[in-house]
Every structure is written in C-alpha cells, then in structure tokens.
Amino acid sequence: MRNSSFTVAVTSLFLLLGCEQSSFDQASFDPLRGVKFAVVATPEPCLPTSPPTIVAPPSTEPPPTEPPPTEPPPTEPPDPTDPPTEPPPDPTDPPDECDVPLLTRTQGFWKNHTCVIDGVVGGLSLLPVSLGATVTFDSSAEVQAYFQTPPKGDPQIILGHQLLAAKFNAKAFGIGNYVFADVDADGDLETVDELLALGDVAFDEGDDERRLVLGAVLDELNNAGDGESLPFNPACGGKGGK
Numbered sequence: 510m511r512n513s514s515f516t517v518a519v520t521s522l523f524l525l526l527g528c529e530q531s532s533f534d535q536a537s538f539d540p541l542r543g544v545k546f547a548v549v550a551t552p553e554p555c556l557p558t559s560p561p562t563i564v565a566p567p568s569t570e571p572p573p574t575e576p577p578p579t580e581p582p583p584t585e586p587p588d589p590t591d592p593p594t595e596p597p598p599d600p601t602d603p604p605d606e607c608d609v610p611l612l613t614r615t616q617g618f619w620k621n622h623t624c625v626i627d628g629v630v631g632g633l634s635l636l637p638v639s640l641g642a643t644v645t646f647d648s649s650a651e652v653q654a655y656f657q658t659p660p661k662g663d664p665q666i667i668l669g670h671q672l673l674a675a676k677f678n679a680k681a682f683g684i685g686n687y688v689f690a691d692v693d694a695d696g697d698l699e700t701v702d703e704l705l706a707l708g709d710v711a712f713d714e715g716d717d718e719r720r721l722v723l724g725a726v727l728d729e730l731n732n733a734g735d736g737e738s739l740p741f742n743p744a745c746g747g748k749g750g751k
C-alpha cells in the first residue's frame with residue numbers, strides 16, 4: 510500500500526516534469542542556437558540556367574524587322590602558320606561563380622515598395638508568390654496587407670513575413686545559389702533556394718520551434734545584403750514609396 514502510493518507519487522512527479530520539459534517556452538527560446546552561418550556568404554557555381562536578373566521593362570515599340578538572310582562569306586582555310594587565338598580552357602580551373610552580389614532587402618522595404626513587387630520599377634514582376642502550398646498572393650496589395658498583419662507572436666506569421674521577403678530577394682536579385690546557413694546541423698550549409706524550400710515546408714506543417722528557427726535564419730538573410738546598392742531607383746512615387 511505504502512509502496513503503491515510512493516509509486517503513484519513518483520510517477521506523477523515524472524509526468525509533471527515530463528510535461529514541463531515538453532512545453533515550449535517561446536520567450537526564452539533562442540531560434541539561432543546551433544545554426545551555423547557561412548562566414549562569408551558565397552554563391553555556389555553557376556547552374557546551367559543562369560539566375561534571374563533584373564531586366565528592362567518590355568518595350569512597346571514593335572520589334573525591328575530583320576534584314577533578309579545573306580549568304581555567309583566564304584571561309585578561308587586556316588593558315589597553319591597563324592598562332593592560335595585563344596588557349597584551350599584549363600580543366601583544372603575552378604568553375605565560375607555566379608557573378609551577383611548578395612543583395613537583399615528587409616520585409617520593411619518590400620512592404621513599402623509595391624511598385625518593385627509589381628515590376629513597374631525594376632522591370633521584373635515578382636508575382637504571384639506563394640507561402641508553402643496553401644497561400645498565394647496575386648497582387649502587391651495582398652502582399653502589403655499580409656506584411657501589415659501583426660504577428661502577435663504567431664510563429665507561422667513570423668516565418669511567413671521573413672519567407673515572403675526572402676522569396677522576393679531571391680527572385681529580384683538572383684541570390685538563390687548563395688550558400689548561407691546550416692539549419693539542420695548536418696554540416697552542410699544550405700543555399701538560399703534550399704532555405705526557401707525548407708521555409709515552405711515549415712510554413713505548412715512545421716512546429717512552432719521549426720518556424721521560429723527558419724524565420725530567424727531568413728531574417729538574417731534578409732538583412733545580410735541590405736547595405737548593397739540597388740541596380741534601380743526604388744522610389745514608387747507617391748504610392749507606397751519612400
């Protein structure tokens with residue numbers, strides 16, 4: 510009887526401790542603990558398809574008509590005494606890196622620059638844009654309204670804001686190949702594109718801790734290139750600009 514009561518008491522104590530250990534204390538949680546960042550973020554070697562770049566807005570002028578094809582000039586046989594114009598490429602050379610700066614802007618910029626999201630400035634529409642498989646924004650007004658939604662501690666909205674800004678940065682500035690941080694502690698640094706994919710999964714089905722970790726890492730990313738100059742004037746006139 511006495512042993513039985515003691516067992517019940519001990520069991521209750523363990524259950525109590527177990528409950529306390531499994532509860533998630535968001536206030537004291539450090540989302541960047543254990544996350545390793547690249548000392549200097551660097552782009553991975555360029556993929557066969559080059560990253561997107563800012564392009565000029567489409568011209569309204571009709572395309573110039575091409576002149577009729579002319580016959581190619583007769584080629585002369587190569588002079589065996591001519592020196593070769595270019596040496597053959599050295600196979601031991603390292604592959605080229607993507608020649609784009611790590612350029613980013615924070616969610617505050619994107620909230621206030623709907624004209625850049627629309628492509629009116631910068632020449633590249635960043636819409637539609639999705640968060641996970643569940644949320645899609647088709648207009649910059651929807652994006653702005655979402656950025657203006659106070660998170661109030663909701664990890665999904667905290668992540669959603671950072672993920673949205675990071676997706677705009679990746680698409681507008683072509684930084685998807687940058688190696689940035691190891692968020693799963695497997696020793697391999699994830700690229701920006703990989704972090705965005707992980708963010709999408711966490712947005713849909715991640716627990717609070719996972720969402721806060723990815724939100725904090727993407728926050729770091731969105732600030733990492735905030736000092737780089739933009740290749741265009743981001744002023745949006747009197748409408749949502751600054």
Ligand SMILES: [Ca+2]
Binds near residue numbers: 692694697698699
């Ligand atoms: Ca990793």
